[in-house]
Amino acid sequence: MTFQGFSRPPECRYHCGTLYRFYWNESLWHIRKRSYIGKLKFSNFDAAPNGKRVFLATEENVVAALNLKSGDILWRHVLEKGSEGVIRFLSVDTDVVTVSGNKDTLLVRGWDPSGGILQWEWPLPKTDHRVEDTHWYMSGSKLYQVTPVALSHVEVTAYNVGTGGKISAHSVPAKWIADTSKCILTTSYLACVSTTLDGKTLFGVLDVMDSEEEAQFWSKPLSEFIGKTPLGPTVSVEPVPGPVPAVIMREAAGNNARYLVYLSPKGPQLFLKVLSDYTSVVTVVLEGQHVLLQASHSADVVEITAHVLETGETISELVGSTHAFPLGPSSLTAAVCKLVWVREEALSSIVAVEMLELPVSDTDAAIEQEFDHKETGILGMFIHRISSQIIQLRSSLMTLLGDRMSEGQSSGLVRDEFGLHKIIVAATASGKLFGIDNLSGEILWQRRLEDAAPFLDQTTDRKHMVLYIQRTTRHFPHPAQCLLLFQDKNTGKGSLFVFNPFTGQPTNEGLVKLGFRIKQSSLLHQPNKEFLRGVLLLDDSNNIHVFPESTREEAHNIAASTFLFTGENNGTLTGYALMLSPSEHLLVTEVWKLHIDQPTIEVVGKNPMERVHSQGRVLGDRSVLYKYVNPNLVAVVTQAPDPLHKYLLSIFLVDVVSGAVVFSVVHKRAKGPVHLVHSENWLVYSLFNDKFRRTEVVALELYEGKTQSNTTAFSSVLSPIQPIVDRQAFILPATVEAMKETITEKGITSKHILVALSTGGVVELPWVFLDPRRPFTLTPEMREEGVIPYMPELPIPSESIINYNQTLMRIQGIHTSPSGLESTSLVLVYGLDIFYTRVAPSKTFDVLKEDFDYFLITVVLTALLLASYVTKKLSSKKALKQAWK
């Protein structure tokens, strides 16, 4: 007998063992990524005659090409972070040329326009002049670098753009250019406005393409060709985009008078005295004429007017050309007649984000409403029951007839069975609010807030807004309500915006401009009768405000147990207790104050939504080590220079109710950036070890001990306990951009830590790897406890990268939110890209597998039932037969 079954073709040995390739298929529908480029800085059309691309450089140090028809990103390159990658010049010819960098290194790069491949790169020689003053111009294969030097001359250097070789260099004397003068480059002309000592304002123009012999500054007092000069010393000058040399001059302060000066070959001439109320201007060359286009944007209409620059006449017909206008700070539109596409680039700078559960469907709401009315009698209950059943019957009939549901449900914004469908509410740095469907990634609504600016952290330069969920969707018929706190762009005083998170519509209060600066804010933990949670605001003169007024009573009720704290950048932390004065007036009293005397770089508390399911940890010997779960614990990270150790990085765990420093630890020769995750009874942070030049991850775990001090509630004030701190450090062979822990509804599922790496991956790191109790030698007891032996280096297995091949750039933060399923946590990673997925740290233990065979189970069950029935019959027959024997 031969084994015919082993008939695997021999070549499979090689084919089956080849590299596993990840296919982006439909089964990963819950993963979504959106790519952005950031706030626009420079833009240029394709130089090729029928090119359908636009090339952009943004403030996020991104060079990208967009498809003009669809607005999709064709290619995108993210340059160096910070000042090293600031793009200072963009030009498109045969290559896309960028100049980027700071005063130490300036790099000229050439990118292939079609594929975005880096063709060449060379550094510009270092100069002593400020890089902000330097201008560049490209003509053919020559790159001109123009540097005005105050009170002396203008340096013009030409380079061969492909090789970096210097072609020519000369300087044009210009003694009248002062330190305060403003110079810009429009096409090949350098235009300068300078105020001389005797108060005269001079305007000068230089063609940088002129050779050394003929180069000459044309300069004249500004009043000579603007007329009775209303422009004072604060006049600013800006170039008009396009191929025609023209500048706009405006008074920086005071009246908004704008003057357009056309730099014609005959010499500068004033073209328009006062430009109309425009949004954008651009110059074009149409049939050999220099034409100025003005686009004014009002309501939904973009009105475009055209003038010939040489003669000043108006063109009535515009044929066959498309031009781009940057409209507003956050969207880019390319249209003459109708809107072709919009990119929401504001989403590249999310500063506050929340995920909200969707409301229940109308029928479910009716059922819930039925049980709400407890006070009505039997008859009332009966009527409610009948009416709700009629509604159910009607809706089921309607679905049978294929009719659409009422408009509330037509958008599909109804809570699903597992609570996986949510709405993402995101506030952005430009003051635009978005509501995004988490499953489709579609933007459901957007709203721009006037004069909104994020709060700015002075030591870390981090922008943030505060988004509070005042009421969730659970309290039908009251709609959900969110509150966004931000500051006014002009005054720096606090503002707030109250809105419905599902529509973006403002509620009764809407946008409120507070007359004070906000020092601290806090959401009351007790809702009022309408299930609305108020917000406490502490202003800079230590007065307390309650918003909205309807929650004042609740604020008064819990005043005695409410504490606030503020932290300053110099390491001074102050705690306040809320009190009710005899005249029923809320006030705060300073109750604790501590001086760390080092610059604070981070203050991290715990997620208020978090629930700790298990109060202790069962050890190998069956005893319990109780966790030190202090909800008031806040980690304060400070960074200070040190004469001995160069850098000192300190972590202070402060109980912000009692003001006690519970634990403090110092890392020598360590510096930031520090990313910190604070949850349950542990703390995980990453830092840079300057001595070994590597990233380290430190885990601290706090325990009360073998006995629990207070089994019912934790009190910071009455019985302070000193926790036992376990600690351990690990090496992470990567650079961390952000860190966050997963969160689930009941906290039963084990926690994983999501670590965003600079390589663009987000790694899901199980907590067991970071456990400070990992021993060197594993005893059987420890093994029973489930602890793995210590290894100094943390593994980054590629299969635990949750974004697979979807590289995420410039990650700013990670937001996690519980879903209706205990096993699943929803994850939103934001930065230059937005990425949504969900993770199941303990695997999906509460969901049937996707390949669960319902058919087989049904067949087996019915067969078993039938068999048992038949055998019962048979056995009774047999028993009868035997009885007769």
Next chain:
Amino acid sequence: MSTRRIQNVDDESACGDTDIISINYEPTDTSANKKSSKENRPQQGVTTKQSAYQLETDHGGLLTISLRHALGQEPFLDRGRITIQSINSQSVALQQSALSNADRDKLKALSEEDGLYRLEAVVRTHDSKETLFLTFIKACALVESLMSDVVTLSLSQDNNIIAVSLSTQPISGCGSLVDQHQLKTFNTTVVFRHMETGPVPDTATYVQKLEREREARERGDTKDNRSFLAKYWMYIVPVLIFVLLSGAANPEGAAGGGAR
């Protein structure tokens, strides 16, 4: 008024009604080390002890802390003074005035209405640099613990005081009857809390461990010296069960066959 000299007592329980005020000079991690040593982690205890020793070395000079307290919303009044000769030698002198009868009544009243007892501490260093700290406890906790409070001085890495915080011995709750006469003098304990040195990845021990394992493997020292049963029980038990089951099933089957 009483001036008391401080002795260094290791045990926390020593602070009671005795004349000695205890100083818990523990670099706080010693308690952690006590625990962790049980849990088989000797390597950490060594490193932290060393670091605590290092911290002590670089400080001298006199520190005075003047204490002023406020009962509820009343203004701050003088309470006393803590003089620290030097943080290294842990010699602390306390000078505190007793509570006046009027203040005692106020404290009692404050305790009943669940008010806050606030303490202001001005730390003056030897180069007369002043820093103001503020701390509080619930008035009822102070009454309940019979005026025995703990002043914790948190120190930074270079032995500067960064926080002064007041607490009491843990109490179960408020509201029990306390004799007025016991609320007279403060029974204060001063505790220093040092900063600890952060952990670093312990590569040396790990490499040593790997080295040892490799050597052991080379020597063929991985001989399993468990008993025969301990090694092969997982094979023996199924065989045993199988034998037992077949043994038990056989007579039954025979009986069934016989009945037919």
